[in-house]
Amino acid sequence: MPYLSNQRRLASLILKCGENRIWIDGQRQEEIVDAVTREDIRSLIKSGAIRRRSIRGTSRVRARRHAAEIAKGRHAGPGSRRGTPYSRVSGKARWMRRIRAQRDLLRTLRDEKKIPPAVYRRFYRQAKGGMFRSRAHLLLNLRLSGDLPAGGNP
Helix, strand or coil, rough: CCCHHHHHHHHHHHCCCCHHHEEEEEHHHHHCCCCCCHHHHHHHHHHEEECCCCCCCCCCCHHHHHHHHHHHHCCCHHHHHHCCHHHHCCCCHHHHHHHHHHHHHHHHHCCCCCCCCCHHHHHHHHCCCCCCCCCHHHHHHHHCCCCCCCCCCC
């Protein structure tokens, strides 16, 4: 194999890139060995015997695949979690989720005439005060107070 380091160096200066990015055609090596001036190298570049390789970047394929999995809800197990539960879902978001469910339940019970408006208003206020942990806790208190008959889902 001929010694082409000088031609590679000249080509890297002409093409404004590093020597490792210079591609030399293996079929035309004898022709390239004879090229000693910058003009010779330029003509070889024009003919396609010497080329600049493209920059090899970091592939984003794995990152895109991982992001797609995360969008589906994967990789969210206990080993991936950092921070407290309140730092992942704010206290306000938790409150909104809980109070909306409780208010929806109270509204449906009132609209279906399972509880009178006065009971609705009393329990609405208690829910607003944060008395109930969940819909189930609200239902339990309604049944214990005697305002909702026991058994079956409302």
